[in-house]
Amino acid sequence: MNIFRIIQEIEKVDGEVYDRFASRRQAFSSLGSFGKKVALAAVPIAMGTMFKKAYGQSTSGIADVLNYALTLEYLEADFYMQGLAASGAIASENMAFFEDVRDHEVAHVAFLKTAITSLGATPVDKPTFDFSAGGAFPDWNSNPATYLALSQAFEDTGVRAYKGQAANLVASNEVLTAALQIHAVEARHAAIVRRIRGLKGWITNDERGAGMPAPTQAIYDGEAETMQAGVDVPAVSGVAAASVTEAFDEPLPMETVLNVASLFIA
Amino acid sequence: MREQTKPEEREGGLMKSLGGPMQRRTFFRYAGATAAATTLLLTTSCDEDDEVTPPMNDKAVDLGSGDIGILNYAYALEQLEAAFYTAVVAESASALSADEMMVMQDLMAHEVAHREFFKAALGNKAIPDLEVDFSSINFKDKNSVLQTAKTFEDLGVAAYNGAGKLFTDTGAGLTYLLMGGKIVSVEARHAAAIHDLISENARAYGAEMVDANGLDRAMSPTEVLGAAGAFIATEINFSNLPK
Numbered sequence: 001m002n003i004f005r006i007i008q009e010i011e012k013v014d015g016e017v018y019d020r021f022a023s024r025r026q027a028f029s030s031l032g033s034f035g036k037k038v039a040l041a042a043v044p045i046a047m048g049t050m051f052k053k054a055y056g057q058s059t060s061g062i063a064d065v066l067n068y069a070l071t072l073e074y075l076e077a078d079f080y081m082q083g084l085a086a087s088g089a090i091a092s093e094n095m096a097f098f099e100d101v102r103d104h105e106v107a108h109v110a111f112l113k114t115a116i117t118s119l120g121a122t123p124v125d126k127p128t129f130d131f132s133a134g135g136a137f138p139d140w141n142s143n144p145a146t147y148l149a150l151s152q153a154f155e156d157t158g159v160r161a162y163k164g165q166a167a168n169l170v171a172s173n174e175v176l177t178a179a180l181q182i183h184a185v186e187a188r189h190a191a192i193v194r195r196i197r198g199l200k201g202w203i204t205n206d207e208r209g210a211g212m213p214a215p216t217q218a219i220y221d222g223e224a225e226t227m228q229a230g231v232d233v234p235a236v237s238g239v240a241a242a243s244v245t246e247a248f249d250e251p252l253p254m255e256t257v258l259n260v261a262s263l264f265i266a
Numbered sequence: 267m268r269e270q271t272k273p274e275e276r277e278g279g280l281m282k283s284l285g286g287p288m289q290r291r292t293f294f295r296y297a298g299a300t301a302a303a304t305t306l307l308l309t310t311s312c313d314e315d316d317e318v319t320p321p322m323n324d325k326a327v328d329l330g331s332g333d334i335g336i337l338n339y340a341y342a343l344e345q346l347e348a349a350f351y352t353a354v355v356a357e358s359a360s361a362l363s364a365d366e367m368m369v370m371q372d373l374m375a376h377e378v379a380h381r382e383f384f385k386a387a388l389g390n391k392a393i394p395d396l397e398v399d400f401s402s403i404n405f406k407d408k409n410s411v412l413q414t415a416k417t418f419e420d421l422g423v424a425a426y427n428g429a430g431k432l433f434t435d436t437g438a439g440l441t442y443l444l445m446g447g448k449i450v451s452v453e454a455r456h457a458a459a460i461h462d463l464i465s466e467n468a469r470a471y472g473a474e475m476v477d478a479n480g481l482d483r484a485m486s487p488t489e490v491l492g493a494a495g496a497f498i499a500t501e502i503n504f505s506n507l508p509k
Contacts, residue, residue, distance in 0.1 A: 097469035107480030163447040166430065167440045173431035180427045180450060181481035187454035188471040188482070192462060196469060200372065201459040202452060228383055228448070229441050237382030243375035248448040249455075 062175055063121030065165045068254065069179070070112040072161055074126045075261055076154050077105035082131065083151075086141035094144075094196060098151075101189050108182050115175060130266035136215070145211065148197050153216045155190035156203065157252065157260055159183060160219070164251035187249070202246040219260060223250050327393045331506040333435045333442055338393045339487050339507060340446070341384035343425055346497055347418050348377040349398045354415070357405040366408070366463055373415070373456055380449055387445075397499040412464050419457035420475050420483070421493055426450035427484035432508040454482065 080102035083089040090098050113123040131140045131150065139146050162183035169176040191201030199209045206224040208216050226234050226244045233248075234241045329338040351374035359367060385392050404410040426446050433439040433446075458471040475483050485493075487507050495502075 094469060097471070100471075100473060104476060104480035107478065111479045111481070159451045163444065163451070166443050166447045170431075170433075170436065170440065170443065176431050177427060177484050178479075178481060180430045180447065181484055183447070184423050184427060184450055184454040184482035185476055185480055187451035188458035188476075191455035191458035192469055192471045195459060195462055201455045201462075202372070202376070229387055229445055231383050231386045233379050233383050233386075236386040237379045239375045239379040239382070243372065244379045246372065247376035247379040247452055249451040250448065251444065 061168050062172055063116055063119045065168045065179075066112050066116045066119070066175070067121070067124045068165070068257075069162065069182070070109065070116065070124055071127070072154075072158055072257070072261060073105055073108040073112055075129060075264060076158065077102065077109050078126070078129045079131055079150065079154060079264075080105055082129075083141060083147055089141045089144060089147040091144045097192060097196075101151075104185055104189070108185075111178065111182070115178070128266040129264050131264055133215075133263045136263075137213075148193060149212055149216070151193045152190065152197060152199075152209070152212065153219055153260070155186055155193055157219050157257060158186035159190050159249055160252035161254075161257045162186070163249065164253065200246070203249065204242055205245050215263070216260075218256055219252070221256075222252070225250050326501040326503045327396065328503040329393060329507060330391065332508065333433050333439050334388065334391050335504075335507040336429050336432050336487075337384060337388055337442060338391070339429065339491075339504065340426070340449075341381065341388060341392060342396060342498070342502060343422060343490070343494065344377055344381040344384055345396050346398060346494060347422060348374070348381040350400065350403075350414065350418060350497075351377055353400060353403075353405060354411055358408075358411050361406050361408045361411060366412075369459055369463060370411075370415075376452060376456070383445075396502075399497055399499040402496065412460060415460045416457070416464060416472075417493075419453055419460050420472060421485070421490060422453040423450060423457055423475070424483040424485040425487070425490040426453060427482060428486050428490070432487075434508060 080098055084095070084098060084102055116123045132138050137146055137150060140150055141147065162179055165179065166176065169179055194201050194209065197209070197211065203220060203223050206217075206220045206222065208220045224245050225248065226232065226241050228248055233239070233244045237244070239247070327342075329335045329342065351370055354362075354370045355367070355374050358370070362370065403414050426449060430443055430446050430450075433443045435442075457475070461470040461472045464470065477483075486509070487504050491498075491502060491504055
C-alpha cells in the first residue's frame with residue numbers, strides 16, 4: 001500500500017488531514033491518536049513508523065528537513081541505480097550523463113545521512129520504491145521516453161522541494177549552504193533532462209511540457225508566479241510574463257512533494 | 267550603453283589583480299587557489315579589518331552592509347549578466363546557431379528580470395548602474411561567447427550558494443533568502459544549458475562544478491567579485507558586506 005492511499009484512508013477518518021499537513025509536527029505527533037482508526041484502515045504499522053520517524057519525532061527542525069530531503073534523495077538514487085541496471089531504460093548516448101546523476105544522488109544520500117547523524121538524529125530508512133507507481137508506468141525501465149519523463153518529474157520536484165525548506169535551515173549556516181548546493185545540482189540535472197527531451201531547460205508558466213503524464217501536473221502547479229517579494233516583475237522589467245515565470249523557480253509545498261513521492265513508494 | 271574600458275585605464279588595482287585570464291583559470295581549476303586569491307585580494311587593497319579603509323577612488327560603488335549589501339551584491343551580478351546577454355543578442359547573431367541564439371534570448375530575458383527585480387526591491391538603496399568591461403570578449407566568436415556565458419552562470423550559482431547564509435534579518439531576510447533560492451536554481455539551469463551547448467554530445471551539465479559530495483560550488487562575495495571583476499569597470503567597495 002502506498003502512502004498516498006494511506007493518506008486517503010486517514011482522510012476518511014480525519015477530514016482535516018490535509019490541513020494538518022500545514023503543521024507537520026502537529027500532524028504527525030497526533031498520528032498516535034489516529035492509532036486505532038489507522039489500524040481499522042489496515043494501514044501497515046511500518047509505514048506509519050517510517051512517516052513518524054521522518055517528520056514527527058525529531059527534536060530538531062533541521063533534522064526533520066534533512067530527513068524529508070533524504071527520502072527524496074533515496075527515491076532519486078534508487079531510480080537511477082535501477083534504471084542503469086535495466087537494459088533499455090536509458091539510451092546509450094545518455095548513459096554517461098545518467099551515471100553521473102546516479103553518483104550525485106548517491107552522494108546526496110550519503111551526505112544527508114552523515115549530516116543527520118552528526119546532528120544527533122536518526123536517518124530515516126530507505127523505503128521500497130515502485131517506479132511503476134502501482135502499474136501507471138509499466139514500461140518505466142524499458143522505455144527511454146517514460147524513464148526520461150519520470151526523471152524530469154523527480155528532478156523538477158527536487159528543485160522545488162528544497163526551496164521551501166531554506167527558512168527552516170537558517171539556524172545552521174553549514175546545512176543551509178549544503179542544501180543550496182545540493183539543490184543547484186538537482187537544477188543542473190533537471191535542465192539537461194529537459195533538454196534531452198527537447199524542452200527548454202527552464203519551466204515556462206506552469207507547463208509540465210510535452211510528453212509528461214497528467215499526474216505530474218502537480219509538480220508544475222504554482223510555477224506561473226510573476227509577483228516576486230511584492231514586485232510585479234513584468235511591470236518593472238518590461239520582460240514578458242512567460243519569461244519572468246521561467247526566471248524564478250517556485251517552492252513546492254511539502255504535502256505536494258510527499259504526495260508525488262508517495263506514488264512511487266511500494 | 268556598454269562601456270568599453272581598457273584594463274589599464276581602470277583605477278584601483280583591486281579587480282585587476284585577479285582579472286587576467288590565467289588567474290581566472292587557475293582560480294577555477296584549483297581549490298587551493300581560492301585561498302591564495304583571497305589572500306591576494308586582501309593584501310592588495312581589501313583588508314577585512316574595518317579600521318582600514320581600502321583605497322577607493324571617488325567613483326567606487328559601496329554595496330552597503332547587512333541584507334541590503336547582499337541584495338546589492340546580487341544586483342551587481344545580475345547587472346553584469348544582463349548586460350552580457352543583451353550584448354550577445356545584439357551582436358552575436360552571426361556567431362551562433364538559431365538554437366543557441368534562442369537560449370541566449372531566454373537568458374537575456376531572465377537576467378533582465380532578475381536585475382529589474384532587485385532594483386525594484388532595493389528602491390532607493392539600490393547601487394547605481396555599473397559600467398561593464400567586455401573588452402576581453404569577442405562577441406563575433408561562438409567560443410568566446412559561450413565560454414564567457416559558462417563563466418558567468420557557474421559563478422552566479424556559486425555566488426547565490428555562498429550568499430544564502432549571509433542574510434541576517436530573520437524577517438525580511440527570510441524573504442530574500444527564498445528569493446535567492448528561487449533564482450539560484452534558474453542560474454543552475456542556465457549553467458547546465460550552456461555546458462550542454464558547448465559540448466552537446468556529452469550532455470554536459472558542468473561536471474567540474476560538482477564535488478565528490480554531489481555539491482555545487484559555493485563562493486564568498488570576495489571570491490566571486492574577484493573572479494567577476496575583470497568584467498566590471500566600476501570599482502566596487504564590498505568591504506561592508508556580512509562575512
